[in-house]
Amino acid sequence: MVFQYPMITVQACLDGILLGILFALIAYGMALQWGVMNIINIAQGDLVILGGYIAYFMYLYGIHPAWGVIVSPIIMYFVGVGIYKLVINKVVDRDLFISILATFGISILFMQLMNFAFGADVVLANSGYGTTFLFDNAVVLPNSKIFSAFVSIVFAICLVIYMKKSKLGRAIRATAQNARAAKILGVDTEKVYAATFGLNAALCGVAGALISITFTIHPYMGLPYTIRSFMIVIVAGLGNLPGVAMSGMGLGVFEEFADYILGTEFRIGSVFLLLVLILVYRRFKLSRKREYLK
Amino acid sequence: MNKNVLLYAVIIIFGLAAPFVFPAFKVQLSILCVLIVLATTWNIQGGEMGYNTFGNILFYGLGMYLCASVQVGMFFPLAEWTESGGEKTFVHTPTQFFQGMAAGLVVAAVVPTIVAGLIGYAILGLRGHYFAICTLGLGVAAGEISGGIEIIGAGQGFTTPPFPNVGGLEARGEFFYFLSFGALVLTFMAVRAIYSTRFRLILNAIRDNEDKAEAMGIETMKYKIIGWMVSAFFCGLAGGIMGGLVGYIDSTDVAFDGREMGVFMVLMAILGGKGTLWGPVIGATVFHIFKEGFWTFFLGWQYVALGVLIVVIVIYFPEGIMGWLREKYPERFGEVVDEADRKAQVELK
Numbered sequence: 001m002v003f004q005y006p007m008i009t010v011q012a013c014l015d016g017i018l019l020g021i022l023f024a025l026i027a028y029g030m031a032l033q034w035g036v037m038n039i040i041n042i043a044q045g046d047l048v049i050l051g052g053y054i055a056y057f058m059y060l061y062g063i064h065p066a067w068g069v070i071v072s073p074i075i076m077y078f079v080g081v082g083i084y085k086l087v088i089n090k091v092v093d094r095d096l097f098i099s100i101l102a103t104f105g106i107s108i109l110f111m112q113l114m115n116f117a118f119g120a121d122v123v124l125a126n127s128g129y130g131t132t133f134l135f136d137n138a139v140v141l142p143n144s145k146i147f148s149a150f151v152s153i154v155f156a157i158c159l160v161i162y163m164k165k166s167k168l169g170r171a172i173r174a175t176a177q178n179a180r181a182a183k184i185l186g187v188d189t190e191k192v193y194a195a196t197f198g199l200n201a202a203l204c205g206v207a208g209a210l211i212s213i214t215f216t217i218h219p220y221m222g223l224p225y226t227i228r229s230f231m232i233v234i235v236a237g238l239g240n241l242p243g244v245a246m247s248g249m250g251l252g253v254f255e256e257f258a259d260y261i262l263g264t265e266f267r268i269g270s271v272f273l274l275l276v277l278i279l280v281y282r283r284f285k286l287s288r289k290r291e292y293l294k
Numbered sequence: 295m296n297k298n299v300l301l302y303a304v305i306i307i308f309g310l311a312a313p314f315v316f317p318a319f320k321v322q323l324s325i326l327c328v329l330i331v332l333a334t335t336w337n338i339q340g341g342e343m344g345y346n347t348f349g350n351i352l353f354y355g356l357g358m359y360l361c362a363s364v365q366v367g368m369f370f371p372l373a374e375w376t377e378s379g380g381e382k383t384f385v386h387t388p389t390q391f392f393q394g395m396a397a398g399l400v401v402a403a404v405v406p407t408i409v410a411g412l413i414g415y416a417i418l419g420l421r422g423h424y425f426a427i428c429t430l431g432l433g434v435a436a437g438e439i440s441g442g443i444e445i446i447g448a449g450q451g452f453t454t455p456p457f458p459n460v461g462g463l464e465a466r467g468e469f470f471y472f473l474s475f476g477a478l479v480l481t482f483m484a485v486r487a488i489y490s491t492r493f494r495l496i497l498n499a500i501r502d503n504e505d506k507a508e509a510m511g512i513e514t515m516k517y518k519i520i521g522w523m524v525s526a527f528f529c530g531l532a533g534g535i536m537g538g539l540v541g542y543i544d545s546t547d548v549a550f551d552g553r554e555m556g557v558f559m560v561l562m563a564i565l566g567g568k569g570t571l572w573g574p575v576i577g578a579t580v581f582h583i584f585k586e587g588f589w590t591f592f593l594g595w596q597y598v599a600l601g602v603l604i605v606v607i608v609i610y611f612p613e614g615i616m617g618w619l620r621e622k623y624p625e626r627f628g629e630v631v632d633e634a635d636r637k638a639q640v641e642l643k
Contacts, residue, residue: 040423040427087605087609090609091608091609094612095612096422096423096426097346097422097423097426098608098609098612100346100423100426100427101560101564101604101608102604102605102608102609104557104604105600105601105602105603105604105605105608106601106605107601108553108557108597108600108601108604109597109598109601109602109605110601111597111601112595112597112598112601113598115597116594116598223434227427227430227431227434230427234424263442265438265441265442266438266439266442268434268438269434269435269437269438269439269441269442272431272432272434272435272438273431273435273439275427275428275431275435276417276428276431276432276435279417279420279424279427279428279431280416280417280420280428283416283417283419283420284416284419287419
């Protein structure tokens, strides 16, 4: 297919890269909290969807959904801090499985609450941005996808600068390196944790708003986003931002090709299978060095 | 020892009499038996071995599909059966039904065991949350993929053969109750036998410190795979029975239902107490009663309640009922307690 229909290949690659940038943004949030708090948040995808619904509601009330990119992270920041205060702070130092299970519970809760609040329909906030045609109309790119990729890159750059320059960013990085030492040196780790989780939720909010513009959202669509971001983080490693961006785009391209070759009904299944394959590959690679994933 | 025999005798008698004493709850009791089997098998993995899996749903769903497919495929073309959907063009005679069910259950138990053995070497090398997420991915992937396969009904589901009328008797409830109760007894006996051998100690050693266990000369990988195969065997069996009991198989809502059954088995084992023989049994019973209450009185809000329940159990009650009892009455568990030490601990609290 790759050589027979070159235009479809170009289309899939471009679609995949634009989609992958969005995935990378979500994965960056996950890497942040994983590195700092050592927690894997299964509810990550549901935070994304919730952020999407905020943008969708703005659209319903006649505000252009692109403003959701600003509003949604602000609301999601407080949602994230709220979740941290209620649940996460009780599982931070505990067994890892406890945190996975607790966030799984949050995920189910969010899924269902969103189902009640917004209904089980697949929705989309229409941005009215039109489309761009390339190569004699052979490749069709909605402008909203280009917009969302651009916004994600802007947000990622802002976050990187913020983490490097600001006081809170420094505290977060210090806590990620060694929470105990940071505490001794006067960093209020509890506040740092809350801020980290809030930042992660805010990133999810941005990504969700963009997804509601570009793709569709549905209350039960959260888990694949969690799995995707988890996969990107383990491929790239923690704290490796270019790696996160690259593997995000790689995943996006993979998904588009899986969509074309296997059919849409196997798209999510292929993502999950890829996760299993990557983990198994890493396990054999590491076992040759007699190390293991810890 | 005498007390134990008495306890088991009471439970067996209660189990045999239950469908006649509470005829309205036959289906619920059968589901309870299946849930106990699932919680017990999860406990081999998560409780004893320390490998917390979300993926046992894979074997459960596999068993469900296999049992139904064999039961249909032995006598009729499978593709036409799923094509015809709800309106039955083929009807099993009683002999065919029971033969098919028996063969189906054997296949449903054996094939997942083989699958577990095959993928076990690759997956059980992962540790901690990598293992948990990997198995979560496996379960969801299986659901998504089986939802795209035409011959087993794809998205529209697969109706299992209806229970035949043997001489005008309506014995469907009793049949499935005794089948699941039999599976429960079989599972419990097998697990109890396993737990009384060195195998349990090895599993516990893997849980407590795998590197040390390996350094002591235990082939941890071998035992991990065997442990997983044991739980896959009973999971597949439970799945096969559940498929017949529900009467309808859907890829993501019934068979590979990671959001419900996959979490339930973890939750039940944790609620009852991980790493104990009786914990999962108690946990499953309590959980099932709770769940049915929720499902009846908070219809529509059940998943909200489930989410809250998961968070609350995991955060405030991670030791489970057995763990709580053990802390409260350590003497009953054969632990010698120093009174002064205990008092000091109470004062510290």
